[in-house]
Amino acid sequence: MAAVVGIRDLDPRRTAIYAVQVLTVAVCYYGAGRLGLMRQLVVEGAVFTPIWPPTGVAVASLLILGVRAWPGIALGVLLVIVSITTLRPVALVNVAGNTAAPVCAYLLLRKVGFRTDLARLRDGLALVFLAALTSMLLSASVGVGLLTLIGRIDPDSFWPVWLGWWVGDAMGVLIVTPVLLLLRTARRPLLLTRWKEAAGLAVICLALVPLATRSEVSLLFLVYPLLIWAALRFLLAGSMLCALFTSVMATVAATDRTGPFARLSRVEVMIKLQAFNGTMALTALLLSAVIMEQRNTRRSVERACQELVEVLEHLTAGEAPPARTPKTPDHER
Numbered sequence: 001m002a003a004v005v006g007i008r009d010l011d012p013r014r015t016a017i018y019a020v021q022v023l024t025v026a027v028c029y030y031g032a033g034r035l036g037l038m039r040q041l042v043v044e045g046a047v048f049t050p051i052w053p054p055t056g057v058a059v060a061s062l063l064i065l066g067v068r069a070w071p072g073i074a075l076g077v078l079l080v081i082v083s084i085t086t087l088r089p090v091a092l093v094n095v096a097g098n099t100a101a102p103v104c105a106y107l108l109l110r111k112v113g114f115r116t117d118l119a120r121l122r123d124g125l126a127l128v129f130l131a132a133l134t135s136m137l138l139s140a141s142v143g144v145g146l147l148t149l150i151g152r153i154d155p156d157s158f159w160p161v162w163l164g165w166w167v168g169d170a171m172g173v174l175i176v177t178p179v180l181l182l183l184r185t186a187r188r189p190l191l192l193t194r195w196k197e198a199a200g201l202a203v204i205c206l207a208l209v210p211l212a213t214r215s216e217v218s219l220l221f222l223v224y225p226l227l228i229w230a231a232l233r234f235l236l237a238g239s240m241l242c243a244l245f246t247s248v249m250a251t252v253a254a255t256d257r258t259g260p261f262a263r264l265s266r267v268e269v270m271i272k273l274q275a276f277n278g279t280m281a282l283t284a285l286l287l288s289a290v291i292m293e294q295r296n297t298r299r300s301v302e303r304a305c306q307e308l309v310e311v312l313e314h315l316t317a318g319e320a321p322p323a324r325t326p327k328t329p330d331h332e333r
Contacts, residue, residue, distance in 0.1 A: 022072040025061045029076025030083070032057045032176070037084065039255045041273075043266050046144075046153050046161040050251045050273050052168040054080065055139070056176020058102035059131055063116050063177075064184060067106060074099040090150060097142025105135035105173065116181045118236055119296055124289035127177065128282060132170040140166035160267060167274040174281040175247055178240045198238070201230060205242055213249045214259040220250070220276055224283065231288045239284035247277045 032053035040047050054076065061069045077098045081091050108130040115123050144162040147153045153161055205226055212219040223246050230238030254261045254273040261269050 018068070021065055021069065022075065025057075025065070025069050025072025026075035026079060028057050028061070029054045029073060030079040033076070033080035034083070036172075037080075039251050041164065041255060041266065041270055043157075043160050043164050043270050046147065046157065046164070048161070048164045049168050050164075050171065050254065050270070051175065051247060051277065052172040053176045054098075055102060055136065055169045055172035056174075056180065057172075058099075059105050059173050060177045060180035062102055062106035063109065063114075063181065067103060070099055070103050073102055090146065093146050094143055097139045097146075100142075101135050101137075101139035101169065104138055105131035108135060117185070118178060118181065118285070118289055119292045121286065121289045121293050124286045128174065128285065131177070132173040136166055136169035136173065139169050160270075164270050164274075167278065171247070171274070171277050171281065174278070174285065175240070175244050178236060178285060179244055182237050182240065197233060201226070201233070201238065201242075205245060209246050209249050213246070213253040216259060216262060218260045220260055223280060227280065227284050228287065231284060231291055235292055236285070236288040239288045243281050243284040246280060250276055 036049045036051060036053045039051075040049055058073045058076075061072065074095055077095045078087075078091075081087065081094060085091075109126055112122075112126050112130065114126050118124055118127070140162050144153070144158060144165055147161070148155055148158055208222055208226065212222045223242075226246075227239055227242055230242040250273060253259045254269050257264075257269065261272060264272065
């Protein structure tokens, strides 16, 4: 019996599928890392990215594939490190920290019953406070602590650098993870009017967001009506795509030191950019979750009322109530 179980566990087909999944995660992590490295800020002599997309890729991979995806994350971290510097034994500490943080996020989310459709407010809050803000403390502390120990940064600069690292990792989870989870279950709108409205929203975003992020007059507040429009009409898909595009444009403007980020010190640029990106991502994510939860609740009440009317009609006619088959919840459709 043990031999049979051992043979099944070593099924070549399953092993091959698992190897492909690990390599896919590693390649996606590496690709996201290269994209993130295209825009950097320097604070207290340390270089960091305002948004670190690989953390979002890592958390999404774990939510989709399970904890077994961690070797792909570790391999991806290693590939990113090799691409920017020579590999040293001390780099393995960074690999461990950047792998442990997404795994910690996944375990915390699983413990609270997180659903990947993000159709409940509690799911949005869990992603924000457990996956982004809490779990990414681990990667920031390990990374900046290592830089301090090996003398790459001055101990007096620990907290500004740590803050930049932590917020960058958290922003990757807040912005990239929801988009990847949505792409996994994306569906096209069936009505032509929805396509027209989506195209109109996209055109306005393409015109207004660059203006708001590059104008010397502070116009960043103009982005929020677009987020509200996208959330009300297209739920999480619309609001998070809008937030992703806006955060990219704001990061480009900040690293170019133009628009509302001109004539600011490096620390001020970091604080302003990350405060804007953070509040924007929170607005998009939580507003969409509230709207989706209310819609699902309303549909459940409407179905219950309809079923009650049908039962009363049958009872009034002296007939037995029709048998009910379990219906798939809205969030699972």
